Every structure is written in structure tokens, then in C-alpha cells.
Amino acid sequence: MSICNQEHRHWPFLGSLPHDQGGFGRHKCAGCAYELGYQAGQRRDEQIYIDLDSLPESQAGTVRHKSPHAAFAQGYYDGVHSSYNGI
Numbered sequence: 001m002s003i004c005n006q007e008h009r010h011w012p013f014l015g016s017l018p019h020d021q022g023g024f025g026r027h028k029c030a031g032c033a034y035e036l037g038y039q040a041g042q043r044r045d046e047q048i049y050i051d052l053d054s055l056p057e058s059q060a061g062t063v064r065h066k067s068p069h070a071a072f073a074q075g076y077y078d079g080v081h082s083s084y085n086g087i
């Protein structure tokens with residue numbers, strides 16, 4: 001299993017995501033989930049699929065033990081917003 005070393009592990013706003021208390025997503029990188037959701041949001045995908053298996057794990061940073069489901073949803077929302085603002 002790959003380990004995420006990307007900078008998004010330390011993005012402060014991801015620290016406010018709910019904790020995953022022991023579900024399947026607990027060790028998955030919420031930062032990667034956020035970016036996946038963001039891309040889907042920018043495309044305004046109408047079929048949403050969170051491929052948790054494809055996400056690397058995260059052992060450190062603000063995303064540790066954060067819910068990848070919540071991260072994906074937040075990313076999707078932000079991505080849709082940016083698609084309207086043209087940012």
C-alpha cells in the first residue's frame with residue numbers, strides 16, 4: 001500500500017473534517033480524497049464514485065484519521081463552486 005507524501009496532508013482546513021472512527025477509510029489520505037472530489041466537482045460529474053481502494057494511506061499531518069468520505073464531499077462541493085466562478 002502506498003503512503004501519501006503530498007503537501008495537502010498539512011492543509012489546515014482539512015483538520016475540521018470529521019474523524020473516521022474505525023471505518024474502512026480511516027487510514028486513507030483525506031487530502032487525496034479531497035482532490036479527487038474537487039476534480040469530479042469541476043467536471044460536475046453526475047455519477048459519483050469514491051474509489052477508496054485507489055487512495056494512498058496517510059500517516060501524518062492534519063488529514064490523519066480524517067473521513068475520506070467527508071473530504072471527497074467537501075472537495076466536490078468546492079470543485080463545483082470553482083467551476084461556476086472560473087477560478
Ligand SMILES: [Zn+2]
Nearest residue numbers: 004029031032
Ligand atoms: Zn494524499
